Amino acid sequence: MRLAPSLLAANFANFEKDIKEVEKAGIDLLHIDVMDGHFVPNIAMGVDVVKAIRPITSCELDVHLMIEQADAFIHDFAKAGANMISVHVEACSHLHRTIQLIKQHGVKAGVVLNPATPVDVLTPILGDIDFVLIMTVNPGFGGQSFIHSMVDKISALKAMIDKRNLSIEIEVDGGINAETLPLCLKAGATLVVAGSAIFGQENRQKAIQDLLEKDLS
Numbered sequence: 001m002r003l004a005p006s007l008l009a010a011n012f013a014n015f016e017k018d019i020k021e022v023e024k025a026g027i028d029l030l031h032i033d034v035m036d037g038h039f040v041p042n043i044a045m046g047v048d049v050v051k052a053i054r055p056i057t058s059c060e061l062d063v064h065l066m067i068e069q070a071d072a073f074i075h076d077f078a079k080a081g082a083n084m085i086s087v088h089v090e091a092c093s094h095l096h097r098t099i100q101l102i103k104q105h106g107v108k109a110g111v112v113l114n115p116a117t118p119v120d121v122l123t124p125i126l127g128d129i130d131f132v133l134i135m136t137v138n139p140g141f142g143g144q145s146f147i148h149s150m151v152d153k154i155s156a157l158k159a160m161i162d163k164r165n166l167s168i169e170i171e172v173d174g175g176i177n178a179e180t181l182p183l184c185l186k187a188g189a190t191l192v193v194a195g196s197a198i199f200g201q202e203n204r205q206k207a208i209q210d211l212l213e214k215d216l217s
């Protein structure tokens with residue numbers, strides 16, 4: 001399992017301090033939520049934030065685009081330093097083209113499913129992507145409760161991937177904590193995003209250790 005703290009829950013006035021703190025605890029992947037106020041009812045982080053973070057960390061940057069018209073921004077996010085870019089099935093009218101565009105930039109391509117979107121929609125493009133992000137809350141805000149019915153969805157996706165013998169990672173995001181994380185791991189998730197369960201805690205290093213330990217139990 002690889003744990004990616006979500007910067008949405010970090011201190012926007014001092015990303016550098018928060019990033020250094022999680023790096024010290026062994027983190028090598030950061031999750032960055034980009035929101036446009038159209039696809040989701042919130043606005044957060046853009047290309048300049050990724051550009052500003054890139055030189056202050058050696059972590060890989062996992063950029064989750066919760067935006068319409070993603071194609072217009074892929075080049076800029078790749079150039080700003082994104083290592084992984086994911087786009088929503090629900091927001092892309094030409095998903096195959098968008099995935100190709102991400103890959104042309106040498107960035108890992110991921111597809112995100114909202115809680116109400118079934119995994120079957122991935123059948124035609126599963127062989128083209130590096131990872132799938134299963135939203136375990138409705139996107140737009142941190143601090144929401146995990147939707148338990150998503151565990152079966154993770155298992156269904158894992159079965160689809162195994163049946164076709166593909167090596168695609170399953171990422172989960174939303175309401176992840178010490179109780180919900182083991183359910184996701186058991187169902188097949190290997191990339192795990194956590195916001196409040198890390199940055200919302202007094203002792204972030206302990207919070208990270210506690211979550212990472214769930215991988216061994």
Ligand SMILES: O=C(CO)[C@@H](O)[C@H](O)COP(=O)(O)O
Nearest residue numbers: 006139140142143175195196
């Ligand atoms: O994409 C999102 C929200 O839309 C997430 O990345 C949140 O930032 C997760 O926050 P927690 O649920 O872990 O607090």
